[in-house]
Amino acid sequence: MKIGEVSEVTGFSVQTIRHYEKEHLIASAERSEGNFRLYDEAAVEQLLFIKQCRSLDLSLQEIRQLLALNRSPGAQCDDVNRMMDRHIEQVEARIQELTKLNEQLRMLRLSCSNRRTVEQCGILRNLSATPASHS
Amino acid sequence: MKIGEVSEVTGFSVQTIRHYEKEHLIASAERSEGNFRLYDEAAVEQLLFIKQCRSLDLSLQEIRQLLALNRSPGAQCDDVNRMMDRHIEQVEARIQELTKLNEQLRMLRLSCSNRRTVEQCGILRNLSATPASHS
DNA sequence: ATAAACTCTATAACAACTATAGAGTCAATC
DNA sequence: GATTGACTCTATAGTTGTTATAGAGTTTAT
Numbered sequence: 442m443k444i445g446e447v448s449e450v451t452g453f454s455v456q457t458i459r460h461y462e463k464e465h466l467i468a469s470a471e472r473s474e475g476n477f478r479l480y481d482e483a484a485v486e487q488l489l490f491i492k493q494c495r496s497l498d499l500s501l502q503e504i505r506q507l508l509a510l511n512r513s514p515g516a517q518c519d520d521v522n523r524m525m526d527r528h529i530e531q532v533e534a535r536i537q538e539l540t541k542l543n544e545q546l547r548m549l550r551l552s553c554s555n556r557r558t559v560e561q562c563g564i565l566r567n568l569s570a571t572p573a574s575h576s
Numbered sequence: 577m578k579i580g581e582v583s584e585v586t587g588f589s590v591q592t593i594r595h596y597e598k599e600h601l602i603a604s605a606e607r608s609e610g611n612f613r614l615y616d617e618a619a620v621e622q623l624l625f626i627k628q629c630r631s632l633d634l635s636l637q638e639i640r641q642l643l644a645l646n647r648s649p650g651a652q653c654d655d656v657n658r659m660m661d662r663h664i665e666q667v668e669a670r671i672q673e674l675t676k677l678n679e680q681l682r683m684l685r686l687s688c689s690n691r692r693t694v695e696q697c698g699i700l701r702n703l704s705a706t707p708a709s710h711s
Numbered sequence: 712a713t714a715a716a717c718t719c720t721a722t723a724a725c726a727a728c729t730a731t732a733g734a735g736t737c738a739a740t741c
Numbered sequence: 742g743a744t745t746g747a748c749t750c751t752a753t754a755g756t757t758g759t760t761a762t763a764g765a766g767t768t769t770a771t
Contacts, residue, residue, distance in 0.1 A: 445717065455718085457759065464758095475767045477718055486704075493703045497684070498677055501758070507703070510694050518697035522688060525699060529681045536674045539667055542633055546664045549632070553657060559645050562653035564660060568628045568642070569621075580748065590749085591729065599727090610736045612749055636727070 442480045451488040464501060466491060499528060577615045586623040599636060601626060
């Protein structure tokens with residue numbers, strides 16, 4: 442299988458697959474006589490694994506760790522669990538942040554209706570106001 | 577005021593302030609004899625405005641637009657409102673995404689407890705399984 | 712023989728910073 | 742007057758995960 446076919450099967454772009462090779466997320470592919478990369482089923486499997494992880498927003502670094510663990514099947518999987526827990530924490534923290542942000546944005550948005558001039562724009566006026574100090 | 581003082585007052589790092597100058601979010605600062613940047617109150621105000629915007633996750637590009645609008649006080653502020661609406665939409669879409677992600681992560685996390693070997697790890701096994709096709 | 716479609720490498724761009732190196736400036740102390 | 746320390750300057754590279762580009766080579770079909 443050449444890289445274009447692998448791209449179609451996995452949904453990764455051709456450049457992304459080459460990028461993953463450079464970043465050692467997948468092994469360097471064998472080459473054809475004309476120096477084209479050649480892939481087998483195992484490589485495709487690994488890319489699909491990576492695809493799954495990326496869809497969960499795991500970083501390439503985290504995926505590298507998972508792949509390494511996957512290669513040492515006797516190891517305890519506490520490490521996997523710790524990583525997942527940390528990742529879940531991060532996602533939840535980000536949701537909290539964005540939820541708070543959303544409230545502020547909606548509040549700010551209420552302070553202006555259309556057909557006003559910028560001079561009277563509540564949004565801009567609020568953004569210019571010095572925020573309450575947190576000391 | 578030299579850049580270090582402005583950094584303390586605004587909470588931006590020194591490099592970030594210089595970065596904003598290069599990106600034309602603030603005007604090029606006057607220089608002292610020894611070529612140090614010198615800032616006045618107006619510059620600090622503008623940086624605080626930018627700080628407010630950044631705390632709302634507005635992009636530098638969006639902030640540039642707001643600053644431009646702020647400079648033409650006679651203009652209608654429909655543009656400001658449109659931008660805010662679009663931004664709010666984006667934030668809400670991201671919250672939705674992350675919420676869905678969080679459910680999936682928690683589900684996955686349940687599939688493994690500690691003290692198993694990686695071979696039996698439910699997380700890794702689930703990640704390796706071919707996902708249901710969406711065709 | 713040639714064209715179309717593919718692949719190769721290397722490099723730059725994106726966003727919004729952060730970090731580093733190497734040099735210059737300024738104020739205070741010995 | 743020389744030196745020290747704290748500050749500042751510019752220019753450049755690194756971060757993350759791609760995407761885009763240029764210029765060249767390969768393969769397949771006509």
